[in-house]
Amino acid sequence: MAFLVERPGLEGIFQRLRGLGYELVGPTVREGAIVYDSIRGAADLPAGWTDVQEGGNYRLKRRDDDALFGYAVGPHSWKKFLHPPRRRLWQASREGGGFEIRPEPESGRRYAFVGVRACELKAIAIQDRVFLEGQYPDPSYRGLREGAFLIGLNCGQAGGTCFCVSMDAGPALKSGFDLGLTEVLAEGRHYFVVEVGSEAGAEVLGAVSHREASVEEVAAAQGVVAATAGQMGRAMDTAGIKELFYKNYEHGRWDEVADRCLACANCTMVCPTCFCTTVEDVTDLKGEHSERWQSWDSCFTLDFSYTHGAGPQRASTRSRYRQWLSHKLATWIDQFGSSGCVGCGRCITWCPVGIDLTEEVAALRKPSP
Amino acid sequence: MNALIPQPAELVEKRQEAEGIYTLRVRLAAEETRRAYRFLPGQFNMLYAFGAGDVPMSIVSDPEDGEVIGHTLRAVGPVTKALATLKEGEVLGLRGPFGSSWPLEEAKGRDVLIVTGGLGCAPTLGALHYLFRRREDYSAIKIVHGVKAPKDLILHRQFEEWRRAPNTEVHLTADQSGGRWKHKVGLVPHLLAEVAFDPAKTLVMMCGPEVMMRLAIKQLIYKGLAAERIYLSLERNMKCALGFCGHCQFGPQFICKDGPVLRYDRIHGIFNLKEV
Numbered sequence: 001m002a003f004l005v006e007r008p009g010l011e012g013i014f015q016r017l018r019g020l021g022y023e024l025v026g027p028t029v030r031e032g033a034i035v036y037d038s039i040r041g042a043a044d045l046p047a048g049w050t051d052v053q054e055g056g057n058y059r060l061k062r063r064d065d066d067a068l069f070g071y072a073v074g075p076h077s078w079k080k081f082l083h084p085p086r087r088r089l090w091q092a093s094r095e096g097g098g099f100e101i102r103p104e105p106e107s108g109r110r111y112a113f114v115g116v117r118a119c120e121l122k123a124i125a126i127q128d129r130v131f132l133e134g135q136y137p138d139p140s141y142r143g144l145r146e147g148a149f150l151i152g153l154n155c156g157q158a159g160g161t162c163f164c165v166s167m168d169a170g171p172a173l174k175s176g177f178d179l180g181l182t183e184v185l186a187e188g189r190h191y192f193v194v195e196v197g198s199e200a201g202a203e204v205l206g207a208v209s210h211r212e213a214s215v216e217e218v219a220a221a222q223g224v225v226a227a228t229a230g231q232m233g234r235a236m237d238t239a240g241i242k243e244l245f246y247k248n249y250e251h252g253r254w255d256e257v258a259d260r261c262l263a264c265a266n267c268t269m270v271c272p273t274c275f276c277t278t279v280e281d282v283t284d285l286k287g288e289h290s291e292r293w294q295s296w297d298s299c300f301t302l303d304f305s306y307t308h309g310a311g312p313q314r315a316s317t318r319s320r321y322r323q324w325l326s327h328k329l330a331t332w333i334d335q336f337g338s339s340g341c342v343g344c345g346r347c348i349t350w351c352p353v354g355i356d357l358t359e360e361v362a363a364l365r366k367p368s369p
Numbered sequence: 370m371n372a373l374i375p376q377p378a379e380l381v382e383k384r385q386e387a388e389g390i391y392t393l394r395v396r397l398a399a400e401e402t403r404r405a406y407r408f409l410p411g412q413f414n415m416l417y418a419f420g421a422g423d424v425p426m427s428i429v430s431d432p433e434d435g436e437v438i439g440h441t442l443r444a445v446g447p448v449t450k451a452l453a454t455l456k457e458g459e460v461l462g463l464r465g466p467f468g469s470s471w472p473l474e475e476a477k478g479r480d481v482l483i484v485t486g487g488l489g490c491a492p493t494l495g496a497l498h499y500l501f502r503r504r505e506d507y508s509a510i511k512i513v514h515g516v517k518a519p520k521d522l523i524l525h526r527q528f529e530e531w532r533r534a535p536n537t538e539v540h541l542t543a544d545q546s547g548g549r550w551k552h553k554v555g556l557v558p559h560l561l562a563e564v565a566f567d568p569a570k571t572l573v574m575m576c577g578p579e580v581m582m583r584l585a586i587k588q589l590i591y592k593g594l595a596a597e598r599i600y601l602s603l604e605r606n607m608k609c610a611l612g613f614c615g616h617c618q619f620g621p622q623f624i625c626k627d628g629p630v631l632r633y634d635r636i637h638g639i640f641n642l643k644e645v
Contacts, residue, residue, distance in 0.1 A: 089373050092419060098398070098460030099419050103374050135626065136372045136611040249642050276615030279608050283420035290420040297614070304616055305606050308445040310579070313605065319644030327618065334621035 002221070003205060004213040007190040010068070011042045012208030013151070013179070017112040020204070022149055025081060026114030027074070032060060034074040036081075039114065046071065053159040053233070053345065055354025066190065069115050069183050072159025073344050077272035078120055079127060081111050082144045086295040089279070094288045106140060110147040116177065117155050118170030119162075119342040123272035124150075125176055129336045130275050149200060152177030154225040160233035161345030163358060167238065169342040171228040173197075179205060182221035193221035234345060236358040237365070238329075241339070244364055245330035249322070252368035257360055258318035260353050265298035267347035267355075268324065273340045274298070299323050325357060372611055375417035375462025376402050380455050381437055386523040390488065391453050392429065392441045395463060403436050409470030410495035411602060411630040415610050416440060417462030418451035425607045427492040427629070428466065431499055438463070441491045441523075467610040469630045471496040472600055476572045480509040482564075484585050486557050486577025487521065490514055492602040492629065493576050494524075501534065511538040513564055515557035515581070519543050519550040540564055558584035561592075568593035574630075576602040583641060586633060596634035603628050620645055 005013070018024055018041075026039045029046045039045065045068040052059045053072060063070050092101045116124070124145075131141040155164075155171035164170030173180045178201035182193040193213050196202045213221075268274040278297035283290040297304060300320050305313035314320045332340035341357070348356045382394040393416075397403040408414075408428055417423035424446070430439030444453035455461060473496065481500060483493050500507050512531060516522045522541065532539040542553035542560045553560055558581065573589060575582055582601055589599060605624040608614035617624035620639040622631065639645045 092462075094419070097458070098377050098379075099462075101374055101377070101462070103371055131613065134612050136613075138613060139371060246638070249639070249645070275613065277608065277613065278616070279422070279614075281420060281422045287420060297608075297616070299615065299618075303606075307604055307606050308443075308449075310604070314644045316644060323618070323645075326620075331618070331621040335623070 002213040002218050003194040003196070003210045004217055005192045005194050005205075005208065005210045007192070009209050010192060013204055014041045014114070016204050016207040017149060022110050022112035024112050024114060027069070027071075029060065033058060034060070034071055036074075036076040036078065036113075042068065045069070045114070050157060051159060053161045053349045055161065055348050055356050056351055057354070058349050065185050067156065067183060067185055069153055069181075070157050072155075072157055072162055073117060073120065073346060075270050075346065075350055077270070077344075077346070078113055078116060078124060079272050079275075081113070082124065082141055082148070083127060083131070083275060086293060087140065089292045089294050092290045092292075104140075106143040108147075109144060110149070111144070112149040112151065114151050115153040115181070116150050117153050118173050119164040119167070119344045120272055121150070121152060121173065121176040122167075122169040122342045123344070126273045126336065126338060126340060126342070127275060129338070149204070150177045152180040152197065154180065154182040154221065155228045156183050156224045158228045158231035158233065159345055159349070161348040161356075162232050162343065163234040163236050163345060164343035165229055165232050166234075166236040166358075167339060167341055167343035169344075172225045177201070182224055184217070184220045184224055186220055191217070193217055234343075234348070234356070234358045236343070236361055238339070241361070242330045242333045244361070245326045248364050248368075249326075250368075251364055253360065253363045254318045254322050256363075256369065257321055257355060258316065260355055261317050261321045262352060263300045263317045263320055264352060265300040266350045266352060268298040268300060269296065270346040270350045271328075272342065272344060272346070273328075276304075278304075299327070325360060328357075329361065372464060373609065375415070375423060375464050377460050378438075378463040380457055380459050380461060383455065383457055386441060387521065389444045389453075390441065390523055391444065392439055393452065393455070393461075394430070394437045394439045395461060396436050396438070397463060398460070406438070406466070408432060408438070408466035410473060410499045411470035411492060412466040412468050413492075413610075413629060414438065414440065414463050414465030415467070415607075416448075416452055417464070418448050418455070419461070421451035422448045423462065423464065424448045424452075425467075425604075425610060425625075427495065427602070429491060429494040429498070431495070431502055433502070441488070441494060443488050464610065467625055469626075469628055471499075471574050471630055472572065473499055476500075477506045478508060480511065480567060480571040481507055482511045482513065482566055482571050482573045484513045484557060484561065484573060484575040484577070484582075486515045486581040487517065488523075490524075490576065493574055496574055497531070501531065504534070508570065509536050509538070510534075511540070511564060511566060513540045513542075513557060513560055515542045515544070515560065515577070517544050519547045538564070556584070557581050558588045561585055561588045566592070566594075568595070571598065573599045574601075575599065579603075579640075596637055597632060599633035600630055601633060602630050
């Protein structure tokens with residue numbers, strides 16, 4: 001059953017969540033982009049803004065309406081909250097002849113994510129498999145993940161670099177949300193059709209003014225997401241994609257793309273599923289206290305694959321780009337049972353030279369140049 | 370237990386094997402951790418030197434050695450150097466054990482051929498100790514070990530002891546001659562061409578520089594050995610050892626959890642490619 005919350009009623013959901021102790025985070029305009037950060041309520045959402053995205057290009061633009069979610073995804077993803085870019089793992093102090101290690105306590109932070117699109121829910125599910133389903137579940141990720149309240153969003157606007165349809169990741173929400181919103185602006189009205197995905201979601205909705213959505217309102221919401229599915233800026237043929245990569249480790253296209261790739265790591269930073277990290281041990285001047293910090297790392301750096309004796313395994317940009325794309329689209333399937341790509345298009349938009357993985361996959365399907 | 374947290378362990382014994390090469394025997398400090406600790410030869414630990422960081426280090430001791438766990442390392446980077454300067458009685462950190470192990474069950478009743486190069490012998494040392502301690506379970510043992518220069522050979526006495534053991538062969542080679550070197554001169558794959566083995570009965574455990582292993586495997590397969598009877602231990606950059614950090618990926622494999630010991634037929638497609 002779908003419910004209806006009028007535009008002003010949305011604030012009630014946000015304030016209810018804050019009242020329950022959640023830290024509200026959602027899209028907001030900052031430094032010329034729509035990023036995910038702390039918000040106080042609906043007033044901080046990017047009302048009336050949209051974005052124009054292309055390979056290596058991102059611009060904000062005014063909409064001719066007051067839509068709150070009328071844009072595609074920006075440079076941030078929710079992984080920055082669940083899998084923080086930098087975090088302390090533990091601290092060690094010299095004690096007697098040895099040392100004592102104190103694990104970092106769990107943050108206990110409970111986030112409410114506002115406007116999680118279907119591709120992003122799928123990205124979270126993919127990171128769940130990485131961090132929770134192996135032999136050593138990550139306690140920090142688990143705590144943050146289990147504590148989070150997810151307000152899903154049926155996408156009302158696809159970007160120029162989107163291809164979630166190809167990756168079977170969107171634009172319609174399937175599962176994994178507490179509340180699922182569809183924003184409708186039609187016939188002079190501005191409202192949200194709301195689906196309930198969990199008991200916690202039902203409880204929050206119960207605290208705000210809502211009613212059952214009419215057949216027409218539900219149809220209007222379905223029309224929004226259907227229209228988005230037709231707006232995909234990109235497409236990728238995923239048929240037999242794992243074998244495509246496994247057969248083409250030596251395809252000439254890798255040389256061609258390496259000539260353009262700057263190995264800057266932007267694609268890995270903006271990717272909502274890239275999970276690689278490094279660690280750094282920081283010690284005070286007296287050598288009495290040491291801390292281990294984990295931070296996001298990228299397979300595009302030379303250090304990433306370095307071993308003493310052999311040096312970097314992947315010394316060339318060609319091999320590093322190949323590693324990234326092969327992992328994302330092929331080896332990921334063997335490792336975790338699904339593609340590592342959700343078709344969000346971030347890596348295309350935020351690549352300084354506009355390298356487009358959909359184009360690279362298409363090129364790999366052609367004979368080697 | 371949070372597998373990201375190093376557990377304090379006392380350095381019980383430190384022995385210098387050669388220039389810059391040390392064997393560290395350590396004992397976990399906490400009784401509970403010590404009792405719960407079980408490993409199989411071929412697995413590795415992450416060893417932590419206070420303030421410096423941690424590094425993957427294969428285990429060279431026997432699972433039945435009790436509470437003392439041995440590692441042989443070359444002091445080359447900041448962490449291995451810091452570990453090598455520790456004195457007996459001092460404390461380091463240990464996480465583990467991690468990864469896959471040598472096929473010591475599968476090897477029962479078979480001939481075992483151990484092929485190693487340089488300090489690549491460290492991951493196979495645990496297997497060798499294991500085999501010799503349970504000698505009656507295995508048929509012939511043949512060791513083919515190569516070093517760059519005669520001075521790089523460690524464990525001379527150990528090799529000579531093995532050479533004298535029944536039904537055992539030890540073949541040593543150095544890339545270049547020098548000093549009083551009385552063994553072969555040449556590369557491991559060339560030496561393998563001269564070593565007789567029964568391909569139907571033999572199982573291979575191999576470790577060393579990858580270029581050596583590629584050529585050695587070529588030679589073994591040429592002589593009739595099946596790819597699924599060849600196991601190799603690989604080394605990659607590693608930060609977590611838990612499958613999170615992504616550094617140790619080798620195609621679809623995570624060396625920290627699918628490896629370090631991998632069966633050759635499962636990786637042959639990528640093992641012969643460059644920069645995977």
